Amino acid sequence: MDNDKFFNVGYDGIDDELEQQKERKKKYQEGGGYGLRDFWMKIDEEDVLVRYLTEEPVVIDRHSFYVNGNWERPTCLGDEDCPYCKCPEEIVNKKRREGAHLLVDHREWETKEGNIYKDELKVGVWAASHIAGFRKDAKETEEGKLMREWKMTRTGTGPQTVYRLFPKKTEPVSEELKEAFKKVLSKFIPEWKQFKERRKLDKFPLERFAVAKTVAPLSEEEAQKLVDAYMASKGGGGGKKKDSGDKDTATKEQKQEPADLGDDEDYSF
Numbered sequence: 255m256d257n258d259k260f261f262n263v264g265y266d267g268i269d270d271e272l273e274q275q276k277e278r279k280k281k282y283q284e285g286g287g288y289g290l291r292d293f294w295m296k297i298d299e300e301d302v303l304v305r306y307l308t309e310e311p312v313v314i315d316r317h318s319f320y321v322n323g324n325w326e327r328p329t330c331l332g333d334e335d336c337p338y339c340k341c342p343e344e345i346v347n348k349k350r351r352e353g354a355h356l357l358v359d360h361r362e363w364e365t366k367e368g369n370i371y372k373d374e375l376k377v378g379v380w381a382a383s384h385i386a387g388f389r390k391d392a393k394e395t396e397e398g399k400l401m402r403e404w405k406m407t408r409t410g411t412g413p414q415t416v417y418r419l420f421p422k423k424t425e426p427v428s429e430e431l432k433e434a435f436k437k438v439l440s441k442f443i444p445e446w447k448q449f450k451e452r453r454k455l456d457k458f459p460l461e462r463f464a465v466a467k468t469v470a471p472l473s474e475e476e477a478q479k480l481v482d483a484y485m486a487s488k489g490g491g492g493g494k495k496k497d498s499g500d501k502d503t504a505t506k507e508q509k510q511e512p513a514d515l516g517d518d519e520d521y522s523f
């Protein structure tokens with residue numbers, strides 16, 4: 255199948271995605287934290303300080319459904335092989351176009367185990383309408399760019415959800431933070447290099463690659479498993495549905511891998 259289509263809107267494609275999925279998932283499950291944590295906000299949360307590290311979103315189509323007590327938001331495989339697309343319409347109807355950005359989340363939060371996180375790199379995924387709103391807010395600033403610091407607010411829920419960005423005096427990223435970000439992104443470097451080599455690309459921002467890898471589709475096999483679990487849970491009572499925007503990804507622990515920093519990487523910060 256043509257995997258490029260997931261990444262073609264706004265970006266060059268990424269090859270051989272599916273065959274790398276198993277490895278990615280395995281690493282994630284083993285605690286390697288291969289993907290980046292999701293960015294999310296509570297309803298009516300105000301003044302969340304964020305910094306955009308990508309100007310354009312990676313565009314995907316995602317399904318969403320509630321299974322085994324969680325909202326699953328798998329990326330559509332985009333062709334006749336997509337098991338979600340073959341599902342009953344309560345799944346298919348929820349497929350929607352979304353955009354993903356790399357952000358720094360400056361909020362501080364604590365895990366159940368007492369680990370404190372702050373200034374984390376995260377991938378924020380929003381519906382196309384929200385992405386368009388962010389762009390509009392950005393255009394109203396002097397720079398006209400999204401890649402800067404903002405205070406973000408969220409009001410409403412479901413279709414009434416509105417996000418707004420308010421410009422903040424943008425401080426340069428400290429050297430300490432730069433090193434921390436590079437360390438996080440460094441785990442994508444081996445595959446990023448292979449990708450550039452295969453495509454004969456001199457430049458393809460590592461940030462974009464990291465976002466695309468994080469939101470990439472599962473393999474068909476993995477997707478089918480998710481669908482099977484959904485089907486098995488139908489009529490079995492299910493759990494109480496919660497607002498999907500409040501999905502707490504904080505339980506997905508990430509373990510830092512040793513940094514393997516080359517000096518040929520082009521970061522945007």
Ligand SMILES: [Zn+2]
Pocket residue numbers: 317329330331332333336337338339349
């Ligand atoms: Zn699909």
